[in-house]
Amino acid sequence: MMSTISFNAVLVTASSSDPLPDMEEFRNSAPPWLRPLIIGPTWSEMGMSRDGDINGRVHYAFLSEGSKDGRDEAKEAQKWRDRFAELFVDIPYVDIVQVRYGGDHRWDGNDPDIKYLGPERDEE
16 A cells, blocks of 8 residues: 655744743754754734733744655654644643645645644633
């Protein structure tokens, strides 16, 4: 059976006023071949809010390694992407998504898959 090629990435946006993980420590703990795929923090300033605070956001990404699904490299990279997402789940104002796209996935007639990873939000 042939393996499918798909690209998998995790994207994170958090409030810059929240306590943020030590990304350099995480990046350095990853295997060398994955380190260039771990991006951030990248800061954006959205302007002033009504109460005078800066509405800053900070962005992170763990990009796809591009290997075929089911291969050892793909499995290891996914474990690291899962660990990456777990760094952020306790942050109050954060959005974490996993995106699966491209490669053979698009030729199978699939649109990109976007999965919200958290955190869980209480209904108001």
